[in-house]
Amino acid sequence: MKLYSFHTLVLGSGAAGLAAAVRLRAEGVESVALLTEGLDQGTSINAGSDKQTYYKPSLCGATPDSPRSVAESYLLAGGADGDLALVEAATATRAFFHLVDVGVPFPRDAFGQYAGYRTDHDPARRATSCGPYTSREMCRALIREVKRREIPVYENRVAVRLLVVSLDAADGTLSQKKILGVVCVDRTTRDFEVYRAENVVFAVGGPGGLYKRSVYPEVHTGAIGLALEIGALAKGLAESQFGLASFTSLAGRSTSLKSGVVRPKEFRWNVSGSFMQVVPRFISTAADGKSDVREFLTEYFTSLSDLYGLIFLKGYQWPFDARKVPGSSMIDLCVFHETIVRGRRVFLDYRANPAGYAFDALPDEAKEYLANSDAEAPTPYERLLRMNPAAIELYRDWGVDLLNEPLEIAVCAQHNNGGLAVDVDWRSLNVAGLYPIGEVAGTHGVARPGGSALNAGQVGAFRAAERIAHDAGLNALAPEIDETFTTMAKAEVARLRQIVARALDQKCDWRTERDAFQERMSVSCGILRDLATLERAKDDASAQLARLVGDGRATVPTSSNVETPMSDDAIETLRNLQLCLAHKVYIDAIYESVAAGVGSRGSQITLDPTGTPISSVFPSNWRPQSEDQTFRKRVFYTFLSSSSNGNNSFATRCFWRDAKPIPEPDEWFENVWRDYREGKIYNRSRFDAGASGD
Ligand SMILES: Cc1cc2nc3c(=O)[nH]c(=O)nc-3n(C[C@H](O)[C@H](O)[C@H](O)COP(=O)(O)OP(=O)(O)OC[C@H]3O[C@@H](n4cnc5c(N)ncnc54)[C@H](O)[C@@H]3O)c2cc1C
Incomplete structure (x- = not known):
């Protein structure tokens, strides 16, 4: 078994x-x-x-802006802390120009101004974009920089376990730990290897592998489960973002993809912006995808003018939003009803206008937009061609010709606003040395301005790096690999080998298992949530986890062992352990949040038998519970408590705490300068957040 040691290990190579x-x-x-x-x-x-969006303060013209005003936008829907919002706002400009400096082609005018546009939940025009692949441009520029700085990169590694030491007794409350390292499988040698590290910057992305219908790229499963497993505190797990996205099988299609792009089995894409603004035809079919073709939306609306106005609006109101029912999110509900309840398939067809489409009958906003974009053409395809030819090209690159075929769509999971709880330096609140950054860090609340996810990842990177460098001082060395660590690492690897061997012995197919928890998440934790379904999901999730992991360390048979080289099945079985554990924690957290009476907010509607039905065209139990707005000022925490007897009992605990307001620090220059000179800006304990598991 190979052992490495670094002062700081960054896990994950997203933006x-x-x-x-x-x-x-x-x-x-x-x-x-x-x-x-x-x-x-x-x-x-x-x-x-x-138009993939990056959020930053306004940097153009006479638009006034300030860190505080940006921070206020982050908090509009509630459920988030003001200190993190202020740091994300204040560091955004620096992080943005860092990207510009490493070569990300954000557009500027002849005078050096970075013009912006308005995005979701954005009161000012703060958004910018490099086109459809902003985050890819960011990665490519940053990869060049990583190479230029000769930072060692270990690719083909799947992290399967974080190693920690407990700093206090495990008594069921939130316990304090210290990170020691990471256990991985090297997919080339198909063997375990262990990394010792003083700090782990945990940048493993959002929980892409948890939902069946998802617009996260197929290659991305995420690994928040590894941190939940060691008891890291999480925050806002119940707040995810869902929206309409297409998914197209690539079997038998020839694509013209540039090198460095993974070819998945399925091409997934958000159908936002111009895909909706050109008002395509929505059709549904029987489960075979061919027969019984219907223009189903007309069944749900009495006024065609209203319907086409809402489709247009969906372009820039992309995420499903409980406040937009009635409103543009009715379109998501209709698609959800058609697919999940009626078991049909839904497609967008750009080849012909929807029934009764008339330009003059569109709402003024839509008419004006189409006219300004010179897009008053006779079909949705031609309108798209005029408004955004790159959108057509993009699908063509993936072997899909919108002139010849419709696009299958569904309501898909896209982003988790919550994640691991961090302080203003992106330190885990209870695992010293663990720095969750990017989507895996839970810094946002019920809703967030579009583009703020990418900003948050960059800000987290800046803050974590500064804190680590400050704490380490100059010449920080890699920690020594001592006998205690080696013994611990070996024991952990032996345990993992046994768990996998047991799963393989029992003919637990990882695909069937993954399918089961993804389906459970989509059914119980999507845009419609109710206590009864969540209660069943909780029990089923616990049962599946117990089956995969065993009843505890002691019960895993010692005679069974997965040998090196490990098969793909063994590696994916290992990955399932953290995914399955994560899905259980998410379901438990969502159950607790619904049971607390938060109500319908963000990208989900909670059903309540005493609520008013949404519409007679939907099932009679689709009755939203209204939002309890007092929860906007509270933040929801979750962690897995470990029991003192050392077996995997996996008890999920949740608690609420008042959200912190936006700080109002002393802004007098001389005082700020003095505190900075004297290093007082770092005089904060990780536990200032006051989080407690009691
Ligand atoms: C369709 C879509 C559209 C979006 N549009 C926008 C937008 O317009 N604006 C915006 O701000 N945000 C948007 N987002 C969200 C945003 O793209 C993500 O939040 C962001 O890219 C996440 O970056 P990250 O670096 O945290 O994670 P990722 O980019 O997902 O990177 C995670 C890294 O961790 C690695 N990793 C994971 N698990 C393991 C493991 N076990 N072992 C080793 N490595 C591991 C992965 O291989 C990867 O390198 C969108 C998301 C989607 C899905």
């Missing part, structure tokens, strides 16, 4: 992890390495959208 590696070196941390499934893996380099 966040790459930026962290670059910033750590820039801050003078020499002993740093990047560990990843691959530089071409993850969401950042494989996902995008019509």
Whole structure:
């Protein structure tokens, strides 16, 4: 078994992890390495959208802006802390110009101004974009920078376990730990290897592998389960974002993809922006995808003018939003009803206008937009061609010709606003040395401005790197690999070998298991949630986890062992352990949040038998519970408590805490300067957040 040691290990090479590696070196941390499934893996380099957005303060014209005003936008829907919002706002400009400096082609005018546009939940025009693949451009520029700085990159590694030591007694409350390292499987040698590290920057992305219907790229499963397993505190797990996305099988299609892009089995894409603004035809079919073709939306609306107005609006109101029912999110509900309840399939057809479409009958906003875009053409395809030819090209690159075939769509999971709880330096609140950054860090609340996910990843990278460099001082060395660590690592690897051997012996097929928890998440934790379904899901999730992991360490048979070289099935079985554990924690958290009476908010509607039905065209139990707005000022925490007897009892605990307001620090220059000179800006304990598991 290979053992390595670095002062700081960055786990994950999405836009966040790459930026962290670059910033750590820039801050003078020499002993740093990047560990990843691959530089071409993850969401950042494989996902995008019509105009993929990056959020930063206004940097153009006479638009006034300030860190405080940006922070206020982050908090509009509630459920988030003001200190993190202020840091994300205040560091955004620096992080943005860092990207510009490493070569990300954000557009500017002849005078050096970075013009912006308005995005979801954005009161000012703060958004910018490099086109459909902004996050890919970010990754490519940052990869060049990682190479230029000669930062070691270990690709083809799947992290399967975080190693920690407990700093207090495990008594069921939130316990304090210290990170020691990471256990991985090297997919080339098909063997385990162990990394010792003083700090782990945990940049493993969002929970892409948890939902069946998802627009996360297929290659991306995420690994939040590894941190949940060691008891890291999480925050806001119940707040995810869902929206309409297409998914097209690539079997038998020839694509013209550039090198460095993973070819998945299915091409997934958000159908936002111009894909909706050109008002395509929505059709549904029987389960075979061919027979019984219907223009189903007309069954749900009495006024065609209203319907086409809402489709148009969906373009820039992309995420499903409980506040937009009634409103543009009715379109998501109709698609959800047609697919999940009626078991049909839904497609967007750009070849012909929807029934009764008339330009003059569109709402003024839509008419004006189409006219200004010179897109008053006779079919949706031609309108798209005029408004955004790159959108057509993009599908063509994936072997899909919108002139010849419709696009299958569904309501898909896209982003988790919650994640692991961090302080303003992106330190885990209860695992010393663990720095969750990027989507795996839970810094956002019920809703967030579009583009703020990418900003958050960069800001987290800056803050974590600065804190690590500050704490380490100059010449930070890799920690020694002593006998205690080696013994612990060996025991952990032996345990993992046994768990996998047991699963393989029992003919537990990882695909069937993954399918089961993904289906459970889509059914119980999507845009419609109710207590009864969640209660069943909780029990089923616990049963599946117990089956996969065993009843506890002691019960795993010692005679059974997975040998090196490990098969793909063995590696994916290992990955399932953390995914299955994560899905259980998410279901438990969502159950607790629904049971607390939060109500319908963000990208989900909670059903309540006493609520008012949404519409007579939907099932009679589709009755939203209204939002209890007092929860906007509270933040929801979750962790797995470990029991003192050392077996995997996996009890999920949740608690609420008042959200912190936006800080109002002393802004007098001389005082700020003095505190900065004297290093007082770092005088904060990780536990200032006051989180407690009691
Ligand atoms: C379709 C779509 C459109 C989006 N549009 C926008 C937008 O317009 N604006 C915006 O701000 N955000 C958007 N987002 C969200 C944003 O893209 C993501 O939040 C962001 O890219 C996540 O970056 P990250 O670096 O945290 O994670 P990722 O880019 O997902 O990277 C995670 C890294 O961790 C590695 N990894 C994971 N698990 C393991 C493991 N076990 N072992 C080793 N390595 C591991 C992966 O291989 C990868 O390298 C969108 C997301 C999607 C899916």
